[in-house]
Structures are given as structure tokens and as C-alpha cells.
Amino acid sequence: MRLLLALPALILFGSAAVAQHQHGRPGSAPEAFTAAPAFAPDGTLWLARPMVDRVVVQRSIDLGKTFSAPVRVTPEPMNLDWGPDARARIAVDPRGGLIVTFGIFQDKNFNGRAFFTRSGDDGANFSKPRPITPDTTSQRFEIAGIDPAGRVFATWLDKRNIPPARAAGKAYAGAALAYAWSDDGATFGKTDIALDNTCECCRLGLAFAGPGRPVIAFRNVFSGSVRDHAVVTFRDATTPGPLRRVSTDDWKIEACPHHGPSLAVAADGSQHVAWFTDGKARKGLFYARAESADSAFGPPRALSSSDRQPARPYLLAVGRAVYLVWKEFDGNKVVVRWQVSNDSGVTWSKGRTVAETDDASDHPLLIGHAGRAYLSWLTKAQGYRLIPLEDQP
DSSP states (O other): OOEEEHHHHHHHHTTTOBOTTOOSSTTOSOOBOOOEEEEOTTSOEEEEEEETTEEEEEEESSTTSEEEOOEESOSSOOOBOOOTTOOOEEEEOTTOOEEEEEEEEOSTTOOEEEEEEEESSTTSOOOOOEESSSOOSOEEEEEEEEOTTSOEEEEEEEOTTHHHHHHTTOOOOSEEEEEEEESSSSOOOOOEEEEEEEOSSSOOEEEESSTTOEEEEEEBOBTTTBOOEEEEEEEETTEEEEEEESOOOOOBOSSOOOOOOEEEEOTTSOEEEEEEEEOSSOEEEEEEEESSTTSOBOOOEEOSOGGGOOEEEEEEEETTEEEEEEEEEOSSSEEEEEEEESSTTSSOOOOEEEEEESSOBOOOEEEEETTEEEEEEEETTTEEEEEEEOSOO
């Protein structure tokens, strides 16, 4: 397949893009400016990109230097979810099968529907997009991952429990944390609810503590409409564990923060969460560590000063190494800051700047392959970049 230069190709497709923080009626905004990466077992880098009313994938065999022509995975125009924390995503199973997930708006009230599609022929063709769940109430912020046994796990924020609660005269805050499994990536089994009363409009963090043991980080709705973060670790494939609060930030807000957490699970079982808060107890960007799936999270560590507008953290574990990136504004441009821990989050390197731009950009993401970690970042000015991160500055 003939490869195209990555920067011209991605800038061409993103020429009408703007930063994702715009709000308005569903369908009224330009395309979301995002690129979600995944490595295949053979080292091929795949990107999932929304393009106004469709989703495409591209692949690179040279670590993001050049990309193939885009392949459309949505045959018909769709009203894609362009929210600040929403994005089309891609996952690759151990056999090289591609799973793409994305959301749409169903109406002007921001009720969504989560879809997926699969390719079993190396991205040449995709199945017709299908809803992850038959329920039509509302699903948003879907994310899918491949567990260590090769099964596909999907989780999302779901509002199916709101109508029956209201019909019974009961209050129902937020949404529910829903999930489903797929053995083949072609169909998902029944939907189950892991937890009610989560915040309804923030991205989820997903990792695995072992085969059949998803770990999910999310913004929860605690008593008094306090929207702080929590983690649920599954005891087995169908048994969510107890809610563990990451930090008591006391952010009371009757609105949607649109700023979800990131999560990583290291090889020793330690859990790592990074998040943004504007609470009474603390404000800004923070990181916390838990020794295991059964232990409490330690004291939050601030990642930056609030005057630098830190935002959009992302974590990745590669063995015992844990990588952390986030955005800052230095007064002139947006920069991506990076820290690494080589002892499962006990100690960290000093923060350093690894990328910058003076124009619109996607959230910084991390991706690992063959024992190495990379920053994945799409900017309007520079296009797509895959930047290898060394173990230490």
C-alpha cells in the first residue's frame, strides 16, 4: 500500500478542526480534533480519527513517519459525539483484529449511543457499525480494551436507570457505569451495571489487573453533588469490586466538568490515577498511587502550579515503569510535560517538556510497544507526532 506523508495527510483532514472545548447543539460544531492510537502485535501503528460525520483509520509501518490513505469505518454520515472528553478509539486484539468504538448524539439533549465496528482483514474492510448495547436511552464516553486473555471489554456511562427511578418518584444523580464483554470482537454480550450515580460527562480510565479483571477510573457523584474520582477493580469478569475513592477534593458542582481521569496498573499490581479538580480541598492537576487493588490511594501529589493551566493528564505502565504526561500553557504556547517513575510510582523524575505547539491540539496520549513508551499527539500546526520517551531525561 502506498504511504502518504503523515503531516500533509493529517493536516488536510484536520483543516477545519478546532480545539475540542467548544460547546453548542449536537451537530453544530466542526469535527473533533482527535487521533487515538493503538499498536498491533506486528508493530503496525493504527490511528482512529473522526472526520466531521465519519470515522476513519490509518496505519503506519514506520512509527508514525508516514501513514496509509484513510479507510472509512462508518459507511454512512453520522452525528458524531464531539464532546471535550469524547473520541473515537481503536484497540487491536492478539490476532491483529481491529475494534473501533465511537459515539454519536441521538438528539439535541446530548443523549448518546455507543457504537463499535470490527476488521478481521488488517483494516481493509470493517463490519457495519453496531450499537454496543441494545438499550437506546443514552450511552457516552465508551472505551474498549483487550484483557490479558484476549477478550474485549467495553465500558461506558449509561442512563438507562434514570427513567425507572423518576417513574418511581426517586432522585437519580448522574449516570451508571455499564459494561459488556466480547469473546470475538464481533458481538458483545449482555450489558451489566457496575455502579450507579457516576458523573455523566467525563472520560473513563481503563486498565486490567489480570485476565477478566478490568480496573476503571471515573468521576463519581458523592453525597452533596461532590464530583470526585473513584476506582472500581473487578474481582472477576462479572463481579465489580467496591468503590475506592481516589481523593477527597470536595469539588461540589451542579454541572459537567468534561475532564476525566487517567489510569494505569503496573506489573506489580500497583494502581495509578491522575486527574483534574477544582475542589475546595485542592485545585489543579494531581497524581495518586495505591499499592494494590485492595489498598487505599496515597496522598495526592500536585503536578504543576495552577497558573500554568495544567490539564488532560495521561498515564501508561510498561512493566514497573510508569509514564505520565499532561498539558500546560507557558504564556505563549501549549507544552506537553512528562515524568517517569522506574519503581512503580514510588519516586519520579523531574518534569520536562517533550513537545509544544502554538495552535490547536488534541489531548496528549501515551502508548506502549515492545517495552517502549511513546507520546502520541496531534496538533494543527505540526500534524501527528509519535515521540519515543526515554527512561530518564
